[in-house]
Amino acid sequence: MSTPLFGRVVEITTGAVKMNNTSLDIEFEVPFDDDLAPNLSTISVYNLSKNTISQLNKGQKFSLVAGYLADKGLILEGEIASHSTKRVGTDKLTTIKVLDSVPFKANKTLQKAYKKAIKADALIKDLAKALGLKIAVLKLPLNKVYKKGYSINGEIIKEIQKIAKDCGVSCYINKGQTYIRPLRDGDNHNFILNSNTGLIGSPEYFEKEINKAQAKGYKVKSLLQYRMNTASIIKIDAVEVKASVRVQKGKHTFKGDTFYTEVEAIL
Known part of the structure; x- marks a missing residue:
């Protein structure tokens, strides 16, 4: 696949x-990863008019598309958390903080006891509903059965993460959607990353523990690529590395001459 990166x-x-x-x-700097904690992106815009600044409101939906004239895509969708404006020399700098999440109370608690033999998927659906999370994908190869029932007395978000961990899957929010599925499951865009499509330097091998399991993968840097986001499946085609990987986390950055995407992707 050849992409005109200009x-x-x-x-x-x-x-x-x-x-x-x-x-x-x-x-901008747009981080992304595969957990339920909302990521905070920073977007800086110079010399906005007073009228435009007055239309930036907390909680307002916000989307950011980036790429190239012939190939661009969505890299951030969420809501404005805050914004501020200050003078920088002769310029006026407006900094907008954006959460890549849907509106929900992250610290909301619940006290509830569930019946015996309840399954993990039923628990997750009920807790997500109580929290106001819309689930785009729920896939549990191991749908754990809680034979003695299940009790919650605390933060809902932590309980969802705990149940997902019991089932050996990851859970995260990306572009306003909630995903609960195996770590290695992702979205295949049939994208091949090589020197023609933006690869910079050589992929760097790593090993680390994720959800109590040992994971192996590569750290990769490329020219900004919207297809590389949480759970994206990409094929690395470098001189010394040929591999299909699933993106776990990373960030998109645009500042001066920097227009990059950096990710950690697991095999």
């Missing part, structure tokens, strides 16, 4: 406001 494109939509890097200087 003509950088950045497009922001929030409420009635639309911004792009043709008319404005924009910078």
